[in-house]
Amino acid sequence: MTTRTAPGLSWRQRLTRADVKATPYALVAPYFILFAVFGLFPMVYTLYASMHAWKLGNPTREFVGLDNYTFLLTQYDRFNWSVLNTLGMFVMATIPQLVCALMVANALNKRLRRPMMWRMLVLAPIVTSVVAVGVIFARIWGEQYGMVNGFLEFIGLEGVNWQVGRLSSWFAISSMVDWRWMGYNALIYLAAMQTIPRNLYEAATVDGATARQQFWKITVPQLKPVIIFTVFVSSVGGMTLFVEPMMFGSGRLDGGANGQFQTTAMVLVDILRSHGNYGISAAAGWLLFLVIAVVAIINFLVVNRIQGNK
Numbered sequence: 659m660t661t662r663t664a665p666g667l668s669w670r671q672r673l674t675r676a677d678v679k680a681t682p683y684a685l686v687a688p689y690f691i692l693f694a695v696f697g698l699f700p701m702v703y704t705l706y707a708s709m710h711a712w713k714l715g716n717p718t719r720e721f722v723g724l725d726n727y728t729f730l731l732t733q734y735d736r737f738n739w740s741v742l743n744t745l746g747m748f749v750m751a752t753i754p755q756l757v758c759a760l761m762v763a764n765a766l767n768k769r770l771r772r773p774m775m776w777r778m779l780v781l782a783p784i785v786t787s788v789v790a791v792g793v794i795f796a797r798i799w800g801e802q803y804g805m806v807n808g809f810l811e812f813i814g815l816e817g818v819n820w821q822v823g824r825l826s827s828w829f830a831i832s833s834m835v836d837w838r839w840m841g842y843n844a845l846i847y848l849a850a851m852q853t854i855p856r857n858l859y860e861a862a863t864v865d866g867a868t869a870r871q872q873f874w875k876i877t878v879p880q881l882k883p884v885i886i887f888t889v890f891v892s893s894v895g896g897m898t899l900f901v902e903p904m905m906f907g908s909g910r911l912d913g914g915a916n917g918q919f920q921t922t923a924m925v926l927v928d929i930l931r932s933h934g935n936y937g938i939s940a941a942a943g944w945l946l947f948l949v950i951a952v953v954a955i956i957n958f959l960v961v962n963r964i965q966g967n968k
Contacts (some may be wrong), residue, residue: 708940726941740925748896751832763847780841793903799830827919850884
């Protein structure tokens with residue numbers, strides 16, 4: 659008695675089976691390829707460069723280990739000041755920005771006449787050129803003929819040279835960042851608010867809850883994932899400020915005479931331009947990356963704590 663074996667798969671069946679297995683990987687492959695080329699490779703290459711003494715225009719490079727990092731942290735005073743400036747402007751810009759965005763989103767979530775018009779107006783600062791924003795706000799906070807100083811003199815107060823003081827320059831630059839990005843976060847919050855079930859508000863109204871109580875007890879807890887997302891994105895953006903303080907200083911990278919508003923991103927470019935040292939500049943970039951990671955983790959833990967998680 660002979661045993662008959664099952665015939666082998668035809669080439670069409672094998673092709674179909676391979677297509678079913680390979681198609682999902684082929685669809686997601688472009689993202690990982692682009693990330694590897696434009697994201698992962700630059701990070702690894704910059705880490706390699708940060709451990710070498712590497713002058714621009716000089717093909718020779720010498721391995722120095724962590725000497726570039728030690729130089730920035732112990733000898734190059736402007737780097738430590740730039741970290742303090744960046745953190746100060748980040749706090750002054752991010753917290754008011756997100757709070758105002760939440761309030762604006764709550765107002766836009768009400769029944770308004772022509773709601774699309776109001777939403778477009780809130781979104782308008784985002785589509786404005788950041789260079790134009792920097793130039794305009796530099797004039798608004800200008801020492802002479804500035805709108806803010808003009809108002810202060812009108813009410814009998816003395817004008818302020820906003821670029822000279824550390825806190826005053828932080829405040830001026832933070833106002834620029836708040837104006838530009840508040841509407842972006844407000845629309846994100848608004849989109850999330852519109853997904854909250856209406857029956858939660860109806861039940862709260864029946865129980866006698868006021869509009870303010872509904873906002874803090876229903877709206878804010880329901881927005882927890884979105885708030886965490888905006889905190890993380892705002893942390894990254896706030897720690898990489900570059901164009902706003904540069905335009906506030908009329909295109910200078912030194913952040914004023916004493917570096918009072920020079921950010922870490924500005925130091926990174928200033929080292930490369932002034933000293934032509936790619937190794938130290940790369941080390942500054944990696945230190946900035948570590949600071950951003952620490953700030954993002956702290957913000958995530960704080961937001962979770964505020965929302966009631968332990």
